[in-house]
Amino acid sequence: MSITSYSFLLFAGLLLILYYVIPRRWQWALLLIASYAFYCFSGVKYLGYILSTTICAYFVSLRIWELKRRQDARLKLHKDELSREEKKAYKAAVKKKQKAWLIFALLFNFGILGVIKYGNFVVSNISGLFGASGEDLFFQLTLPLGISFYTFQTMGYLIDLYRGEYEPERNFFKFSLFVSFFPQLIQGPISRFGSLSKDLYASHPFDGRQVSFGLQRMLYGYFKKMVIADRIIAGLTTISGDPSAYTGAYVFVGMIFYAIDLYMDFSGGIDIVIGLSQALGITLPENFKRPYFSKSLKDYWHRWHISLCNWFKDYLFYPISTSPAMLARAKKMKAAGHEGLSRRFTVYTATMTVWLSTGIWHGASWNFVVWGLLNGFFLLLSQELEPSYRRFYERFPRLEKNALWNSFRMVRTFLFVSLLCMFDYYDSVSTVVRSFVSMFTSFRLSVFWDGSLLAIGLSAVDYWILLVSLILVFIISRIQEKGQSVRGLIAARALPVRVIAWYGLFLIVILFGAYGIGYDATQFIYNQF
Amino acid sequence: MDTLLEILNDLHPDVDFETCDTLIDDEILDSFDIVSLIAEINNEFDVNISAKDIIPENFNSAQALWALIERLEDEE
Numbered sequence: 001m002s003i004t005s006y007s008f009l010l011f012a013g014l015l016l017i018l019y020y021v022i023p024r025r026w027q028w029a030l031l032l033i034a035s036y037a038f039y040c041f042s043g044v045k046y047l048g049y050i051l052s053t054t055i056c057a058y059f060v061s062l063r064i065w066e067l068k069r070r071q072d073a074r075l076k077l078h079k080d081e082l083s084r085e086e087k088k089a090y091k092a093a094v095k096k097k098q099k100a101w102l103i104f105a106l107l108f109n110f111g112i113l114g115v116i117k118y119g120n121f122v123v124s125n126i127s128g129l130f131g132a133s134g135e136d137l138f139f140q141l142t143l144p145l146g147i148s149f150y151t152f153q154t155m156g157y158l159i160d161l162y163r164g165e166y167e168p169e170r171n172f173f174k175f176s177l178f179v180s181f182f183p184q185l186i187q188g189p190i191s192r193f194g195s196l197s198k199d200l201y202a203s204h205p206f207d208g209r210q211v212s213f214g215l216q217r218m219l220y221g222y223f224k225k226m227v228i229a230d231r232i233i234a235g236l237t238t239i240s241g242d243p244s245a246y247t248g249a250y251v252f253v254g255m256i257f258y259a260i261d262l263y264m265d266f267s268g269g270i271d272i273v274i275g276l277s278q279a280l281g282i283t284l285p286e287n288f289k290r291p292y293f294s295k296s297l298k299d300y301w302h303r304w305h306i307s308l309c310n311w312f313k314d315y316l317f318y319p320i321s322t323s324p325a326m327l328a329r330a331k332k333m334k335a336a337g338h339e340g341l342s343r344r345f346t347v348y349t350a351t352m353t354v355w356l357s358t359g360i361w362h363g364a365s366w367n368f369v370v371w372g373l374l375n376g377f378f379l380l381l382s383q384e385l386e387p388s389y390r391r392f393y394e395r396f397p398r399l400e401k402n403a404l405w406n407s408f409r410m411v412r413t414f415l416f417v418s419l420l421c422m423f424d425y426y427d428s429v430s431t432v433v434r435s436f437v438s439m440f441t442s443f444r445l446s447v448f449w450d451g452s453l454l455a456i457g458l459s460a461v462d463y464w465i466l467l468v469s470l471i472l473v474f475i476i477s478r479i480q481e482k483g484q485s486v487r488g489l490i491a492a493r494a495l496p497v498r499v500i501a502w503y504g505l506f507l508i509v510i511l512f513g514a515y516g517i518g519y520d521a522t523q524f525i526y527n528q529f
Numbered sequence: 530m531d532t533l534l535e536i537l538n539d540l541h542p543d544v545d546f547e548t549c550d551t552l553i554d555d556e557i558l559d560s561f562d563i564v565s566l567i568a569e570i571n572n573e574f575d576v577n578i579s580a581k582d583i584i585p586e587n588f589n590s591a592q593a594l595w596a597l598i599e600r601l602e603d604e605e
Contacts, residue, residue: 163581298559313560318580321564327571334572347564383561390543 001041003186003272004225011038012276016211019280024203028177031200031280035182039145046144049116053109054179057154060105061161061168061175064098068164102162106155113151116143121364146185148361152311154179157193159315166194174201181282183273187266189287189307196284204281213487214279219505220476221271226513228469229264232257234457234514236425243431247438249447250456251422254435258425259418260470263292266305290477291417295409297378300417308361312354321350347383352376362424367432371423378416465512530595536569537591550590558588566594576601 001008015034019027039050071094075087082090157178161168169175177200178193239246239254246254267288277284287307294300301309320326326346333342352373359372392399399405419436426432447453454460476486490501537546540562544552552558558566567578576598587597 165581302556314580314583317560318564318583322567322578322580322583324577327568327577330568331572343565343568346568347561350564351561 001038003269004222007041016279019204020206024205027203028174028201031181032173032177035177035180035185038182039180039185042145049112049144049147050150050180052112053151053154054176056105056108057158057179058169058172058175060101061158062170063101064158064162065168067094067098067101070094098162102158105158109151109155113147116147118360118364146187149188149190150179150185152308153184153190156190156311156315160193169193169197177201183276184284186273187269188305189270189273189285190311191285191307196282199282202281207281209491210281211279213491214275214277216487216490216502217275217278218272219275219502219509221268221273221275222509222513223469223505224264224268224271224473226268226509228466228473229261229268230514231458231462231466231512232261232264234462235453236261238456240425240427243426243435246456247435248442249439249444250452251435251439252443253447253453253456254425255418255422259292259414259421262421262424263288264473290481292414293410293477293481294413294417295406296413297375297382297416300413301375301379304417308358312358316357317350317354320353321346326350348380351380355379366429367423367426370429371420374420374423469508469512530591532573533570533595533598534591536566536573540565546591550592552590553585553588563588570594570598574598574602 001011011034015030019030022030036047039047071091075082075090160166169178174197178197181196181200184191236254236257239250239257243251270287274284274286285307287305289303289306291300291304294303326349330342330345333339333345355372355376356369357372358375359368359370362368362371422432422436423429426435453463458466479486479489490498493501534546537544541557544557546552549557563583567583571577578597578601582597582601587593
């Protein structure tokens with residue numbers, strides 16, 4: 001069930017009514033039933049995947065906690081008998097057992113994800129090495145709904161628990177809700193147990209303002225997805241469908257269109273998810289902070305898909321870079337007189353590992369591997385250039401606050417990330433390279449005014465709708481960037497203004513959403529991850 | 530404490546680490562800085578700051594970081 005479908009709206013509407021009608025102590029149970037019902041709509045055959053992750057994580061979380069509980073009890077009982085060294089050795093032995101359980105759970109769950117998501121990619125590459133076509137793959141599996149998102153969220157929970165950050169959830173059904181909470185099954189955000197569980201299990205009295213703010217955010221998400229993303233995709237499909245015909249200026253147009261499409265599609269979907277959750281009284285973490293206002297690549301990755309970036313930072317980047325083995329190696333390098341190398345070793349290794357993993361997370365293809373490595377490379381390069389930037393701004397201190405200069409930095413960063421997104425847009429690395437080169441070798445400026453762009457599946461009306469919609473999103477984003485709430489500002493206005501604003505947006509979605517005969521909204525790009 | 534301030538000043542000469550207590554909240558230190566800092570602290574003080582210790586409360590000020598180092602030295 002797509003969240004842009006009528007059946008979803010009916011589903012969400014019924015849920016909202018029931019949620020605020022039933023006794024509040026059963027609200028969480030209703031959410032669990034709704035989540036599993038939603039999951040079943042995507043295919044009952046996939047239930048086994050989410051159930052096996054839930055059962056495995058639940059069992060392991062209790063084991064890890066039980067070991068800690070026994071350790072504390074024993075240390076308390078023998079407080080005066082055991083020496084400091086004995087206590088330390090005992091704690092280390094318990095930690096080792098906990099670690100074994102954690103590793104088992106990580107291998108089991110990431111193993112499932114790996115086989116389903118990457119099995120064919122690995123097999124086709126191996127068979128390619130031996131000269132086989134790789135077409136007769138040994139299995140054809142469709143990705144179960146949200147598997148990357150719920151696997152990452154649940155493994156984050158186990159790692160936090162292993163680190164002693166909180167106690168496990170002992171109620172199996174409540175824990176199941178944490179794993180399967182349906183709005184975020186679709187495309188995240190990836191939440192932390194500490195913050196999400198409080199809202200999931202609490203009782204929520206009806207709060208008109210929260211419900212209306214949530215619904216308004218959903219409406220804005222539908223606007224981004226259906227008026228902008230689903231419209232622009234027609235032009236994109238034409239350009240990427242025939243890369244040998246659409247070269248030069250078309251590649252540039254496709255690159256910009258794809259960057260717009262990706263943001264409107266993904267952030268629009270997240271708006272719907274966060275909006276619906278807000279209407280249910282549940283706060284989910286923000287996943288975007290106006291990423292196309294970023295002034296550097298580093299800034300961009302603090303604003304785009306924030307929950308995934310935080311996951312990789314907390315559970316991969318820091319553990320790798322602070323591991324005793326890495327620190328010992330860095331220390332040896334310093335002792336051998338390689339101070340510069342020692343300083344860079346941990347950061348470089350962890351960064352490239354994280355970006356390789358981020359690339360692979362996005363999809364089983366060489367495109368994403370190259371995309372991830374390029375991101376890592378350019379982030380490290382800009383880190384290396386940091387002292388030069390600092391000297392530059394010391395010499396030209398007024399530039400840092402100069403609006404024109406900062407606009408230039410934003411445009412530059414936008415073009416750069418759009419360029420990297422071409423690895424997602426085209427189907428192979430070689431096509432990306434050829435298309436990129438063609439931007440410099442066969443760029444025909446007349447494409448922009450000779451009517452060529454009206455022959456890629458978008459009419460003049462489409463372009464006007466896109467332009468006005470993008471200006472609207474830009475204005476809203478500018479207000480948000482100043483730290484103001486657009487919904488709050490509208491809510492403070494007189495009734496006619498509020499009615500015009502929200503019914504106006506509703507009508508825009510109804511009238512200008514990209515519908516057609518036998519319409520079925522395109523699947524969200526991040527659904528496939 | 531002086532050695533720690535020296536390490537911090539090398540990392541960001543433009544920041545007053547003796548008074549600043551929002552190093553993480555105001556995004557003065559990013560993840561690259563934190564990792565470089567941990568490696569330097571490991572070199573100078575021979576303590577291992579692990580991933581679970583990387584929370585804003587431990588890194589928001591030089592004093593908080595110093596308290597973490599002392600705690601870890603005690604544990605080891």
